[in-house]
Amino acid sequence: MSAAVEVAGLRKAYGGIEAVRGVDFEIRSGEVFGLLGPNGAGKTTTVEILEGYRERDAGTVAVLGFDPARGEAAFRARIGVVLQISEPFYNLTVREQHAMFARYYEHPRDVDETVRLVGLEEKANALAKTLSGGQKRRLDLGLALVGDPDLIFLDEPTTGFDPAARRAAWEMIRSLRSLGKTILLTTHYLDEAQELCDRVAVMRDGEIVRIGTPDALRGGEAEAEIRYRRDGEQVVVRTREPTRALHELTAAALADGRELDELEVRRPSLEDVYLALLDEDES
Amino acid sequence: MSLFAHQLRAEQKLFWRSREAAIFVFLFPVMLFLLLGAVYSDEIEGHPAASWLLVGLIGYGVANTAFGGLAIFLVLRREAGILKRLRSTPLPSEVYLGAVVASTLLVFALQTAALIAIGRLFYGAELPENWPALVLALILGAIAFAGMGFALAALIRSSEGASPVVNVIVLPMAFLSGSFGPTREYPAFLQAVADVLPLKYFLELVRAAYLDGDAIWDNPSAIAIVAAWGAVAYAVAARRFRWAPVDRS
Numbered sequence: 156m157s158a159a160v161e162v163a164g165l166r167k168a169y170g171g172i173e174a175v176r177g178v179d180f181e182i183r184s185g186e187v188f189g190l191l192g193p194n195g196a197g198k199t200t201t202v203e204i205l206e207g208y209r210e211r212d213a214g215t216v217a218v219l220g221f222d223p224a225r226g227e228a229a230f231r232a233r234i235g236v237v238l239q240i241s242e243p244f245y246n247l248t249v250r251e252q253h254a255m256f257a258r259y260y261e262h263p264r265d266v267d268e269t270v271r272l273v274g275l276e277e278k279a280n281a282l283a284k285t286l287s288g289g290q291k292r293r294l295d296l297g298l299a300l301v302g303d304p305d306l307i308f309l310d311e312p313t314t315g316f317d318p319a320a321r322r323a324a325w326e327m328i329r330s331l332r333s334l335g336k337t338i339l340l341t342t343h344y345l346d347e348a349q350e351l352c353d354r355v356a357v358m359r360d361g362e363i364v365r366i367g368t369p370d371a372l373r374g375g376e377a378e379a380e381i382r383y384r385r386d387g388e389q390v391v392v393r394t395r396e397p398t399r400a401l402h403e404l405t406a407a408a409l410a411d412g413r414e415l416d417e418l419e420v421r422r423p424s425l426e427d428v429y430l431a432l433l434d435e436d437e438s
Numbered sequence: 439m440s441l442f443a444h445q446l447r448a449e450q451k452l453f454w455r456s457r458e459a460a461i462f463v464f465l466f467p468v469m470l471f472l473l474l475g476a477v478y479s480d481e482i483e484g485h486p487a488a489s490w491l492l493v494g495l496i497g498y499g500v501a502n503t504a505f506g507g508l509a510i511f512l513v514l515r516r517e518a519g520i521l522k523r524l525r526s527t528p529l530p531s532e533v534y535l536g537a538v539v540a541s542t543l544l545v546f547a548l549q550t551a552a553l554i555a556i557g558r559l560f561y562g563a564e565l566p567e568n569w570p571a572l573v574l575a576l577i578l579g580a581i582a583f584a585g586m587g588f589a590l591a592a593l594i595r596s597s598e599g600a601s602p603v604v605n606v607i608v609l610p611m612a613f614l615s616g617s618f619g620p621t622r623e624y625p626a627f628l629q630a631v632a633d634v635l636p637l638k639y640f641l642e643l644v645r646a647a648y649l650d651g652d653a654i655w656d657n658p659s660a661i662a663i664v665a666a667w668g669a670v671a672y673a674v675a676a677r678r679f680r681w682a683p684v685d686r687s
Contacts, residue, residue: 206526208682228528236526240683241519246455247448258444259529302527 158217159184159306159337160205165214167200174200176361177214184305187328187338189348191429192358198341199310201358205339206236206308219306232260235299239310243294245284249275252283252294253301260302273297273327289320296327307331309340313347325350345426355425357432364432369425380423384416441529445537446544453545463507464545467499468552474618475561482620485649488561491619493648496550496576497641498608498617503546504580506604508538508587513600516591521681531681542587543580550576567651574654575643578661582636582668588675595684611637636667 160182167175175197182188190198203209204216207223207230216223221230244252253270257263264272270279273293278286283294292312299307312328313321328351331338342348348355349369356366365372379397381404383390394400397420408415439447453459474491482490515521524534557563566572590607594600612618614628615637621629632638639660646652654661 208522208525228530231526232528234526236523238519238523241523244452244520246452251451255444255448256527258441259527261528298523 157184158182159186159219160188160339161215161217162201162205163215165201165204165216166212167197167204167209168212173361175204175211178358178361178363180356180363180366182337182339184337185332185335186353187332187340187351189352189355190339190341190358191343191345191348191355193433196358197361198358202308202310202339202341206234207231232262232302233305235302235304235307237292237295237299237307237309237312239314241295243283243286243291243298246282248280248282249286249294249297250279253297256298257301262303264301264303266301269297269301272300272330274323289316289323292316292324293327300331304336306337306339309338311342312340313342313344321347345424345429349425357429359433373423373425373428378423379420381418381420383418442533442537442540445529445534446540449537449541450544453541459507459511463503464549467495467502467549468556470498470618471495471553471556472560475557475563478619483622486562486564488557488563489649490645492553492557492561492563493641493645494617494619495553496644496648497615497637498612499546499549499553500576500579500583500640501608501612501617501637503549504542504583505587505590506608507545508542508584509590509594510600510604512538512588512591513594514597516680517597517683519683522683525681539581539584542584543577546580547576564649566648568647568653571647571652571654572644575640575647578664578668579640579643582664582671583640585668585671585675586636588679589671592675592678592680611635614638615641617641636664639663 158181160180162181163179165175165178166173178197178201190202192198200209204211205218205223207218207226210224219230219233221227223230244255247255249270250266253266257266257269267276267279270276273296275290275293275297278290283291286294296309296312309328313324316324325347328338328340340351352369354366354368355372356363357372358364378393378395381392381394381397381400383404392400392404401420404415453463471491474495475488478487478491480487512521525531554563554565558565590604591600594603614621614624614632615635616632617637621632624632642660643654643657643664646657647654
C-alpha cells in the first residue's frame with residue numbers, strides 16, 4: 156500500500172526550544188494512525204506541520220505527495236481538518252454551513268449525504284447555536300468531510316464526550332475508515348487508540364519512542380498477569396504461559412480447599428505500556 | 439456564482455442574522471443620530487444642524503462599522519478557531535478577506551443610506567451637494583478604516599478584550615473628531631489629539647463634499663492623511679495578522 160504521509164528527520168524549535176527533535180514515520184493509505192503522548196510531547200506541532208499551519212525547521216514531509224508548507228489549494232482540497240477547538244457559525248443552519256464549505260471544493264460530497272453521514276439529518280435545518288456539544292463536534296466533522304478529503308486530521312476528537320457519545324464517535328470514525336479514508340488522530344485516551352487505530356506512535360519530548368500496532372505495543376504474545384488475594388495480600392504472577400500457570404494455581408488451591416479471592420487474568424493494556432514508556436523517559 | 443459572490447452572500451447572511459452585529463454595528467449610529475438630531479436645532483457652523491450632524495454620524499459610522507465592528511468580528515472568529523479552519527480549506531485567503539471587506543463596505547453603505555434617509559424624513563437634512571465626491575470620500579474612508587480594523591484585530595489577543603478595546607478607541611475618537619458636535623470650543627490639547635487621528639480628516643472630506651459641494655481633490659492633505667493611516671494599517675496587518683487563535687497555554 157502506498158504512503159499517504161511520509162515524514163523524515165522532522166525538526167521544529169520555538170525560540171531555541173526544540174518541540175520536535177527528528178521524527179520519522181509513515182502513514183499508509185487507508186489506515187487509522189494514532190499519535191499519542193502527553194501535553195508538550197510535540198504532537199500538535201507535528202500535526203500542524205502536516206496540515207500546513209506551521210513551517211518546519213528541517214526534515215522532509217510529504218502529505219499525499221504535497222509539501223504542506225507550500226499551502227497549495229490542490230493540497231488543501233484533499234485534506235479535512237477537525238480542530239480541537241473550533242466553533243461553528245452559530246447563525247447558520249447545519250445544512251447552510253455544509254453548503255458554504257462545499258462550494259470551496261471542486262469535487263465536494265453531496266451536502267445532504269454528508270449531513271446524514273455525521274448523523275445530523277434531523278438537525279439539518281437547525282441553527283448551529285441550538286446544537287448540543289456532541290452535535291457541534293459532529294458538525295465539525297461534517298465540515299471536514301464535505302470536501303471529500305482523502306486524509307482526515309482529527310485532533311482529540313472525543314475530548315469532553317460522555318461514554319455514549321464517544322462510542323458513537325468511534326462508530327463514525329470506523330465508518331470513515333470503511334470509506335477508504337486515511338485518518339491521523341491524536342488522542343489522550345489509550346482505549347480510544349486501542350479501539351480505532353491500526354498503528355500508533357507514542358511521542359515524548361519531541362521524539363517518537365515507540366511505533367507499531369496497538370497489539371505489538373502491548374507486547375503481542377508476551378506476558379499476562381494473574382492477580383488474586385491471599386490472606387488479604389495482593390499476589391501478582393507474571394507469565395508467558397498463562398494457561399499452565401493458572402492451571403497449577405487453581406489445582407493447588409483446590410487441593411488445599413482454598414478460594415482464590417478476586418482472581419483475575421489480564422494482559423497489560425495499552426495504557427500500562429504507555430505509562431511505562433513515559434516513565435522510562437523520566438529515568 | 440463566483441466564489442467571491444458566494445462568500446460575500448454568506449458574510450451578509452451571517453451579519454444580518456447576528457443580533458449583536460445588526461444592533462451595535464448597524465443600528466447604533468442610526469440611533470445616536472435620532473437622539474442628537476432631536477437635541478440640536480438651528481445651525482452648526484453655518485449649516486442646518488441636522489445636515490451637520492448627519493455628516494458627523496457618517497464619520498462615527500465608518501469608525502464603528504468598518505473599523506470597530508470589523509476588528510471585533512475578526513478577533514471573535516480567530517479565537518473561535520473559525521479563521522484557522524477556513525485556512526485549511528482551498529478557499530483562497532484573498533477571496534475570503536476580500537469578501538469580508540466587501541461585506542463590511544456594504545453594511546457601511548446601507549448605514550449611510552439609512553442616515554441620509556432618516557435625516558431627510560425626520561429632521562429636514564439636506565441631500566449631498568456633491569454625490570461623486572461623497573461616494574469617493576466614503577470609499578476611501580471605508581477601505582482605510584477597514585485596514586485599521588485588520589491591524590487592531592491583530593493587536594487584540596483575546597475575544598474578551600475585543601469589545602472594550604474597540605469602544606475605548608472608537609467613542610473618544612468620534613467625540614474628539616467632531617462626530618457628535620462641534621469641537622471648536624474644546625481645550626487645545628484635546629484638539630491636538632484629534633489632529634493626529636484619521637477620523638477628523640475623513641469628516642473634513644465628507645463635510646466638504648456633502649455640505650459645501652467641494653470636489654474631493656480640493657482637500658489633498660486630508661486625502662493624504664486618511665490614505666496614509668490606511669496604508670500604515672494594512673502594512674501592520676500584513677505583518678501581524680494571524681489566522682490561528684492566540685496560544686495562551
